């Protein structure tokens with residue numbers, strides 16, 4: 611998927627598109643929770659160091675399996691990368707965890723939990739907003755053109771985190787500066803069409819970070835941005851991870867970045883997880899699956915010395 615990213619903060623009713631307004635955006639695209647399974651084990655059964663737990667996840671388009679019985683966990687404070695060729699099922703896996711599968715697709719899982727929330731069941735919106743933010747790319751998604759950016763960006767903070775308007779605006783302004791949005795105070799007063807696509811994308815990422823959820827799902831969040839801004843956003847993801855212990859699921863085609871940013875990497879191939887490895891150990895020599903080796907060999911900058919820039923002290927508090 612390509613194009614500007616937008617942010618969805620999940621609610622029990624569906625996604626809240628920041629920028630579309632809560633009232634208009636509860637389940638705005640007709641997505642419904644479709645994760646079903648057998649007898650659901652209690653989410654509390656997960657180990658205390660495990661945040662997300664997905665077991666035997668299948669996603670189908672009619673009779674065609676697109677994701678084939680994958681299982682994975684994400685530890686508390688862990689950054690898990692997902693790599694794989696185009697069409698291998700990375701985005702669908704993320705969407706499913708977010709309960710945002712496109713219409714026409716169905717999924718089943720024997721378990722789908724984030725913390726003590728069983729995502730196959732209705733979850734109170736406030737709890738969901740604190741649990742998961744999804745940053746992903748969708749060129750067709752926009753802010754509500756009728757509302758000012760500030761109104762839309764602060765909405766989840768005001769509604770679900772119950773912050774006052776001033777505090778919500780302060781946090782968003784901090785986050786907008788972090789993602790290098792110029793003249794953030796002015797942007798907050800503007801309407802979406804007055805910002806470029808890249809600016810809107812940065813604003814969405816800022817809002818996701820400002821919510822400080824327990825799990826951030828980032829699906830190629832920086833693909834369309836220039837290298838400097840990309841580095842800042844990756845640094846900010848790392849900061850949120852370190853300071854707040856947020857877990858991150860990071861989907862990318864860039865294995866170099868994934869190796870540097872992530873703790874662990876899942877390699878997907880044709881709907882399956884074919885390899886799971888500690889990120890630092892992901893090399894052509896150590897890769898077990900032929901596809902993983904091919905992926906690594908096809909990445910010219912795999913030994914590039916990119917490392918997450920040093921975390922700078924920065925506080926929303």
Ligand SMILES: Nc1ncnc2c1ncn2[C@@H]1O[C@H](COP(=O)(O)OP(=O)(O)OP(=O)(O)O)[C@@H](O)[C@H]1O
Nearest residue numbers: 611671676695696697698699700701702703712715
């Ligand atoms: N709404 C849909 N209906 C039918 N098939 C779909 C739908 N969305 C995705 N698919 C198919 O599911 C498979 C996995 O798609 P997915 O978007 O998860 O891949 P991906 O690994 O994220 O790819 P990319 O890196 O290009 O984003 C692909 O074969 C895709 O064509």
